[in-house]
Amino acid sequence: MQTWRWDPAQVLPVAITCVLVSAVTLEMFYLILTASGSAQIPLLVVTLYLLFNVVGNMVKFVQSNSTIKGVFLEHGNLGQGWLYCYSCQTHIPPRCHHCYDCNVCVLRRDHHCTLLGKCVGYSNYRYFFCALLHGLLALLLATILNAExxxxxxxxxxxxxxxxxxxxxxxxxxxxxxxxxxxxxxxxADTCVVGFLFCFAFLILHCFILYRGSTTKEWFGGHKRDYDVGWKKNARNFLGERWYLVWLSPWTRSRLTGDGVNFEPRDLSSTVSSKNVNQ
Structure with a gap:
């Protein structure tokens, strides 16, 4: 049985993030419970639901493995776009990149999440996106409560x-x-405002690149729409088959399509032919 081991590089950022989340949560509970009116119960329910999703998605994000560790890579049948990583000393598939913070190659690597000390990749993008969404809503509510x-x-x-x-x-x-x-x-209060603005900017960016089936690395690297197969397929590829339900709970089952190694490229030939027909 494989035992769960924490990477020392993850402990500090995760601990700092937990302290910030705890501080914001405790202040929200204090402001709600000390306020007068009939809105206490609804606000507590909403706060608990958002906290459940934020913490749950963070836990699932950290537990998920998006690296090439334990993934069988067919060295004898390398396709187009495969590269060789000298750090990991193995061939890696398209969209897979080495992270020098994690010291390993990550499947469909998006970026390294500093707050959780781990890369956003194929297996945990869904949890990152949902944590960002519920974090934005929670910080918006906290900012409103701090308005007084x-x-x-x-x-x-x-x-x-x-x-x-x-x-x-x-x-x-x-x-x-x-x-x-x-x-x-x-x-x-400052943490709530700054965090809200940070989450808002990041969520807008990821909604945009998710719509185009891209990653942050591909977007800023100039490969913006190499794997754009339509917004519905893009959503399934990144969030799973039940992409429209993943925001309800971190434990909502939504099986990812594909294997993280092979990806359906954008059909440029059909795009070009359709343009010619329209002309």
Whole structure:
């Protein structure tokens, strides 16, 4: 039986991400439970659901293996686009690239996720995308809940003290200008806003490249639509056969099409012929 082993390079980024997620979650619970009104129960339910999806997708992402380890690569039947990786000392299929942070080749490598210390690839793209989606919604809700804090600061007037508290809470805390509780609220509120903007930009980018059946590496490398087979097939190839249900839960079964080694290329010949017919 194979035992689960943590890569030391993953421990620190995962630990930092868990601390940030815990801080935002605790503040959200505090703001909801201390607020008056009848919206407490719905807000708690929504928060718990988003937290379940964010944490669940993060766990499934880390547990999934998108590398060539344990994958049988047919060296005797190499197709077009196969390359040789001198670091791994093996031939690798198209769309597979070596990551020097993970020190291994990753199937259909998209990019290295710094927050979780692991590459986004063939097997875990679905969990990365869903964690990004629910993280965006959770941070949007957290930002709305923190709006009262921003309004109170603005109600007191826009001063150098309030601006520094919002922009540089660490400096204000170290110099003794604010209390520990004010620093925590300001730091978490800033984390929510910055995290929301980060997730929003990344989600827009990945929706765009997913629609075109590409990866981040292929998009910025100039191979934008080499594997674009239509948006529905693209969604199935990246998110699985039940791509329209994966956002409900990390444990929703959605079998990936293909094997991560062979990919259906875009049929350029049919595209060119159809253009000629239209002309």
């Amino acid at each position: 804090i921003f309004m109170e600061l603005l109600h007191q007037g826009i001063s150098l003290h309030s601006l520094l508290l919002l922009l540089l809470p660490w400096m204000m805390f170290i110099t003794g200008q604010v209390s520990g509780s004010a620093f925590i609220f300001a730091f978490v």
